[in-house]
Amino acid sequence: MLTQVPSHHLPHECHVCEPRGGCLGLQLLDSEEARQQLCHAKKISRKGEHVFREGEDADCFYVLRSGSLKSYLVTEDGEEQVLGFYLPGDVFGLDTADSQLRMSSAVALETASVCRFPHAYLGDKAQGANLLKITAEQMQRDHNLVLMLARKDADGRIASFLDDLACRYWSRGYSASAFLLTMSRQDIGCYLGLAVETVSRTLTRFQECGVLKVNRREVEILDHASLRKMAGTRVNSIAVECCQKAALSPS
Amino acid sequence: MLTQVPSHHLPHECHVCEPRGGCLGLQLLDSEEARQQLCHAKKISRKGEHVFREGEDADCFYVLRSGSLKSYLVTEDGEEQVLGFYLPGDVFGLDTADSQLRMSSAVALETASVCRFPHAYLGDKAQGANLLKITAEQMQRDHNLVLMLARKDADGRIASFLDDLACRYWSRGYSASAFLLTMSRQDIGCYLGLAVETVSRTLTRFQECGVLKVNRREVEILDHASLRKMAGTRVNSIAVECCQKAALSPS
DNA sequence: CGATTCGTTGACATGCTTCAAACTTCGTGG
């Protein structure tokens, strides 16, 4: 299957959109020139650099090609709320306020590159259902987060978080059992609505239970089944689909 | 301003889309016949009736014309998670899974009517930015909920919830100070991630503080300023915009 | 009119936050 990617369409075609059924540029951008020009106009951001900030003009959305980043917003009292973490292939920057301003900020957690999809160049192909499909992914992620925050305790949130990451890494061809956390404990807490101390303590306890091994930012999941059991419900989704596959994999 | 609505376009044109700058049917549907046919094909749902259910085929999204409804999903263990409440003019049903299936359910809280927007009839006008603008509203609501669940205590959540409702009623021409809660305490708790008892207790306490008067489902807000102060931060948005206006109103 | 659902209130248990302190890692400049 992987060998059937039509590599003649784009000279430097990447593979991040494969799970989506092919390059998003081909799916959403009309003219060949727009695709060539825009999809490959990648922008490199180093750790801590912003792709965009809340309040800026928003004339495009993005696909992450490599690296990882977080989306967040800042409350009046200066506190940060992390809305999500993005891995290669993820679409981000879809949330724009009424007047086409950024509603959130996106910052690189490590060196990263992105594809730009200017709204102005979204052609006939980007009509209705096509575009809705993309935005629905984001909504699903949001709903999943709401579900965690509203219904799960610290253990469930951390377990969900790790399981989700594992699945997403796995679906991208990386190990689902051992990976590096590119975000800080602070970020994790900010995402899950928990104090940093709670995150740390929970991870330590999971390690003591033999569910995983954690050292600083290195995580190795030893007992996927237990982790998933603790994680509990998730929104039925692409992610779940991938997880069921992952459950069948040798892990 | 209200008198400038071009009533000749649609024989039974409603006013729910006014804050959005006019009938969404005119903005998103191409052919006149599609608009006539689809935008006015309203469907009546009585209290407890579903507009759609999780898992069903999703070939359209909706605009609520009258009444109110809630969007929710059900977890594996049968628990419900309310994702949002919708008032006339709100767009809902945009969240569809990969294969065009409903990711959530929508049920009427009282007698309601809706406009259908079939994906298949979204014309050239529904390209890119136009559609993104609509979906961004939903994302903003979601982010606001995430912010509440992750950062605010019970008082803040209830205050935010009431303030939000007040603003939305106000922007629709109703009183921002006195309104009826169309949802149960159960629903409110399910939405805000709180136990029913906590919702009840918090409302009682607010009443004792003189911030509001509450009797069963009737709410009267006596001290908007205090309420908003307790509510704390909100995602900068259409809603906030409306709230600032509301703050200037006699209320 | 009885049954069921909804809302309120009280007492108690607990999971998480907060505060505090120690240790580690990282970056920067001497």
Place this chain on the structure above:
DNA sequence: CCACGAAGTTTGAAGCATGTCAACGAATCG
């Protein structure tokens, strides 16, 4: 290369907000 300070991580102890359990009253429905 080492020294220093800042930031990130871990662990402990104590306080408190919220969940849970239980009971009761009020409203709604058949």
